[in-house]
Amino acid sequence: MENKIALITGATSGIGKACALTLAKMGFDIIATGRRQDRLEDLGKELAPRVRFLPLVFDVRDRDKVGEILGNLPDEWSAIDVLINNAGNAHGMDPIQTGSLDDWDAMMDINVKGLLYVSKAIIPGMTERKSGMIINIGSIAGKEVYPNGNVYCGSKHAVDAITKGMRIDLNPFGIRVVGIHPGLVETEFSIVRFKGDEARAESVYKGLEPLVAQDIADIVEFAVSRPPHVVLADVVVLPTAQGSAALVNRNSTK
Known part of the structure; x- marks a missing residue:
C-alpha cells in the first residue's frame, strides 16, 4: 500500500x-x-x-511559478492527501502612519495570496477525489489586533476568514479544513520581522518559555490522525505565559 502524501509550504525551517x-x-x-x-x-x-521526498523550490508569491510547478506534478505525486499552508511572514512593526508599502506588499502577498495560489492548485484534485485535509497555519494575530500589528494582523485575519470559507465551500466534498493559530513560537519569525536584528528578535521571547515549532507539529499530528468524521476545525495555542496577543508574563521562565 502506498503512503499518503503531504505537501508543506515553507518547509525549510x-x-x-x-x-x-x-x-x-x-x-x-x-x-x-x-x-x-x-x-x-x-x-x-x-x-x-x-519516506519518498520531493523538494520544490519556489516562492509562493509567484503565481505563475506556483501554477506551473504544482500544476505539473509527476503522476505519482499528484494525489495529495494533506496540504499544510505554512509559508508566511511578518515584516516590520511600525504604526500604520509610518508603515512601509514594501512590507505591506510582502505580508499580503505571502500570507494571503500565496496561500490562495497554492490552495487553488491543490484543491481541484481533492474535490475530484472527495477527500483530503487542508491545514492553514494562522496566528493569534488573526484573532486579535495589537499595537503596530496593523497589516500583519489584517493578513492573518484574512487567513482565518479564508479558512472558514474553505471549510464551508469544501464541506460537500468531505474535505476537512483546519485552522491553527499560534501565539509566540520561537522560530526565525522575529528575525525576519525585525530584518536581521537578532537582539531585538531575542527580546520577543525574553523572560518566558515560548512555544517551539514541534508544539505546532504535535497539533498537526493530532489533527491528521483523527478519524474521518472528526475535524479539528479551529485551534488557538499559546504559551502558558501569554494571556493574549499583547499580554505576556515575562517573569515566567522556568
Whole structure:
C-alpha cells in the first residue's frame, strides 16, 4: 500500500520543517516547498530513507511559478492527501502612519495570496477525489489586533476568514479544513520581522518559555490522525505565559 502524501509550504525551517519531519514519522511521503534549495536538500537528508521526498523550490508569491510547478506534478505525486499552508511572514512593526508599502506588499502577498495560489492548485484534485485535509497555519494575530500589528494582523485575519470559507465551500466534498493559530513560537519569525536584528528578535521571547515549532507539529499530528468524521476545525495555542496577543508574563521562565 502506498503512503499518503503531504505537501508543506515553507518547509525549510521552523513550523514547516517540524511538520515535515513529524508527518514523515507518521508514514507520509513529503512534498516540501521553500525558497532555499540548500535547506530543502538538508531536510531531504533527514527524511531519507524512511519516506519518498520531493523538494520544490519556489516562492509562493509567484503565481505563475506556483501554477506551473504544482500544476505539473509527476503522476505519482499528484494525489495529495494533506496540504499544510505554512509559508508566511511578518515584516516590520511600525504604526500604520509610518508603515512601509514594501512590507505591506510582502505580508499580503505571502500570507494571503500565496496561500490562495497554492490552495487553488491543490484543491481541484481533492474535490475530484472527495477527500483530503487542508491545514492553514494562522496566528493569534488573526484573532486579535495589537499595537503596530496593523497589516500583519489584517493578513492573518484574512487567513482565518479564508479558512472558514474553505471549510464551508469544501464541506460537500468531505474535505476537512483546519485552522491553527499560534501565539509566540520561537522560530526565525522575529528575525525576519525585525530584518536581521537578532537582539531585538531575542527580546520577543525574553523572560518566558515560548512555544517551539514541534508544539505546532504535535497539533498537526493530532489533527491528521483523527478519524474521518472528526475535524479539528479551529485551534488557538499559546504559551502558558501569554494571556493574549499583547499580554505576556515575562517573569515566567522556568
